[in-house]
Amino acid sequence: MAHVELLNVSKTFALKVKGVQRHARALDSLSFNVDKGEIVALAGPSGCGKTTALRIIMGLENASSGSVKVAGRQIAGCGFDRGMVFQHAELLPWRSAVENIKFGLEMKNLPQKEIDERAERFLNLVGLGHAKDHRPHQLSGGMKQRVGIARALAIDPEVLLMDEPFGALDSQTRETLQMELLDIHQRTGKTVIFVTHDLDEAVLLADRVVVMVGGHLREIIPIELERPRSDMRLIRSASEFARKRTMIWEALHEPAKPHELAA
Amino acid sequence: MSITETTTRAKTAKEQTSVAVEKAWSMPDWAITTVSLVVLIGLWQAAAPFIDPLFGSYPSQIFSSFLVMMESGTLAKAFWQSIQPFFAGYLLAALIGVPAGLLLGRYRVAEAALGIYVMAGYATPLIALVPLLMVWFGLGFAVKMVIIFLLAFFPICINTWVGVKAVPKTLVEVGTAFCAPQSRIMRQIVLPATLPYIMAGLRLAIGKAVIAMIIAEFLTAISGLGGIIINAANSFRTAEMFVPIICVMILAVVLDRLVAWLERKVAPWQSEIAGEHA
Ligand SMILES: Nc1ncnc2c1ncn2[C@@H]1O[C@H](COP(=O)(O)OP(=O)(O)O)[C@@H](O)[C@H]1O
Ligand SMILES: [Mg+2]
Numbered sequence: 001m002a003h004v005e006l007l008n009v010s011k012t013f014a015l016k017v018k019g020v021q022r023h024a025r026a027l028d029s030l031s032f033n034v035d036k037g038e039i040v041a042l043a044g045p046s047g048c049g050k051t052t053a054l055r056i057i058m059g060l061e062n063a064s065s066g067s068v069k070v071a072g073r074q075i076a077g078c079g080f081d082r083g084m085v086f087q088h089a090e091l092l093p094w095r096s097a098v099e100n101i102k103f104g105l106e107m108k109n110l111p112q113k114e115i116d117e118r119a120e121r122f123l124n125l126v127g128l129g130h131a132k133d134h135r136p137h138q139l140s141g142g143m144k145q146r147v148g149i150a151r152a153l154a155i156d157p158e159v160l161l162m163d164e165p166f167g168a169l170d171s172q173t174r175e176t177l178q179m180e181l182l183d184i185h186q187r188t189g190k191t192v193i194f195v196t197h198d199l200d201e202a203v204l205l206a207d208r209v210v211v212m213v214g215g216h217l218r219e220i221i222p223i224e225l226e227r228p229r230s231d232m233r234l235i236r237s238a239s240e241f242a243r244k245r246t247m248i249w250e251a252l253h254e255p256a257k258p259h260e261l262a263a
Numbered sequence: 264m265s266i267t268e269t270t271t272r273a274k275t276a277k278e279q280t281s282v283a284v285e286k287a288w289s290m291p292d293w294a295i296t297t298v299s300l301v302v303l304i305g306l307w308q309a310a311a312p313f314i315d316p317l318f319g320s321y322p323s324q325i326f327s328s329f330l331v332m333m334e335s336g337t338l339a340k341a342f343w344q345s346i347q348p349f350f351a352g353y354l355l356a357a358l359i360g361v362p363a364g365l366l367l368g369r370y371r372v373a374e375a376a377l378g379i380y381v382m383a384g385y386a387t388p389l390i391a392l393v394p395l396l397m398v399w400f401g402l403g404f405a406v407k408m409v410i411i412f413l414l415a416f417f418p419i420c421i422n423t424w425v426g427v428k429a430v431p432k433t434l435v436e437v438g439t440a441f442c443a444p445q446s447r448i449m450r451q452i453v454l455p456a457t458l459p460y461i462m463a464g465l466r467l468a469i470g471k472a473v474i475a476m477i478i479a480e481f482l483t484a485i486s487g488l489g490g491i492i493i494n495a496a497n498s499f500r501t502a503e504m505f506v507p508i509i510c511v512m513i514l515a516v517v518l519d520r521l522v523a524w525l526e527r528k529v530a531p532w533q534s535e536i537a538g539e540h541a
Pocket of ligand 1: 053
């Protein structure tokens with residue numbers, strides 16, 4: 001059974017433009033499944049509805065129509081079964097690194113001892129033991145994002161949702177974090193849905209890439225690269241890597257299909 | 264003198280001034296403030312021969328008045344009289360103003376139902392209500408406290424309200440994403456994110472409360488520091504009049520520093536992120 005199921009999810013935003021009420025269709029009948037332990041990338045140009053889809057799966061936004069199921073159950077708002085990593089980390093500026101990781105654990109009402117123990121463990125998991133008491137403004141972009149990832153992982157969600165988590169980082173930091181994510185996934189077997197507009201990143205990390213254009217599903221492209229994908233050089237030079245990268249590129253640049261124009 | 268010589272000279276001169284400027288810049292804040300005060304008081308004292316003691320006064324004269332009033336105990340008594348309603352009114356304003364502002368900012372219904380009264384209350388010259396307040400609360404402690412409360416409440420409440428409005432939506436969403444109930448979003452996200460605004464409101468309110476205190480003492484039962492001002496002014500004892508005025512100034516500045524210190528204690532991240540001086 002699929003772990004996360006989207007069925008005909010649509011989202012229309014009402015917005016005012018220069019005082020005139022308008023409607024914007026951000027998602028149009030989006031359907032796809034994610035299996036347990038799978039990494040699925042949502043890829044597509046800016047504004048195609050990736051963030052909206054992820055926010056709906058998280059429960060931060062209600063779909064206008066359609067359904068989202070996690071582990072077979074229709075979602076109703078947020079839940080500890082899903083953990084969110086935000087695009088810009090969104091750490092609480094008054095909390096230190098370790099206190100930020102504790103946030104979700106506190107909301108989960110765990111006993112204090114377990115909160116302390118788990119926060120410490122996940123702080124070390126993302127390699128920030130040395131920056132435990134630093135406040136967000138004392139952390140680099142990459143470190144902030146690490147704390148964001150640890151905060152989401154600490155509540156032990158079944159599904160990790162990530163919105164362009166490495167989008168704002170320099171390429172070296174991004175590569176390091178990509179490898180760390182692969183490593184964490186290897187060890188925890190979490191289901192991961194992440195948003196990216198970076199085709200390399202999509203191919204590198206994902207089992208399948210959901211290509212979206214203008215709120216529509218364009219194509220789902222499976223990536224047949226062996227796991228664990230720990231050797232970046234080997235993966236990047238694999239013919240599958242180049243082939244799939246090209247396929248995604250082509251899917252993105254195909255002319256719109258008739259049903260996509262309807263909206 | 265050759266051209267090179269001139270330029271070298273000019274350069275050293277420039278370097279010297281820049282070193283001097285840098286030295287001034289590296290003086291600690293309190294030292295700069297002290298120098299400024301000494302200069303001001305010195306200039307004022309130097310102007311003494313030109314000041315008619317009926318229409319003005321100068322530092323040495325004010326200081327001797329101060330000593331006389333300390334000796335007789337009138338100053339301490341007046342200060343104590345003033346400070347009681349001041350703190351009662353101010354603390355009440357903080358205690359009610361902050362939660363009220365949080366609710367106004369966070370809940371649409373509260374804002375739509377009550378926001379208009381808060382705006383109206385802020386815009387109204389509340390001093391105009393003093394005669395009515397005297398009918399309700401008499402001439403003593405209660406009415407003074409109420410006047411101080413009214414003037415201090417609105418800046419605190421409105422600042423908090425504006426602060427809540429300025430909390431980034433994304434931070435509140437972090438709470439939502441981790442299933443935080445409303446009460447914890449309020450306490451653990453909205454409140455800390457609003458603290459800098461609350462502190463700014465508390466500082467603004469000090470000024471308002473000091474004004475309210477003096478006006479209350481002018482208009483209701485004449486008492487306290489305001490009472491001394493009015494009585495001294497009426498009998499043209501100008502130096503004596505300046506003593507409580509300066510006391511009030513010192514009180515306001517000390518309290519302002521106190522709240523600023525409190526802000527650094529409760530919101531240390533804020534001063535680390537913002538407020539770098541040139
Ligand atoms: N809160 C909102 N109000 C109105 N329109 C929105 C809102 N959020 C997103 N949109 C619109 O929905 C579309 C998809 O946005 P988004 O999901 O953020 O795209 P992506 O993450 O792929 O860049 C965009 O056209 C955007 O303008
Ligand atoms: Mg986005």
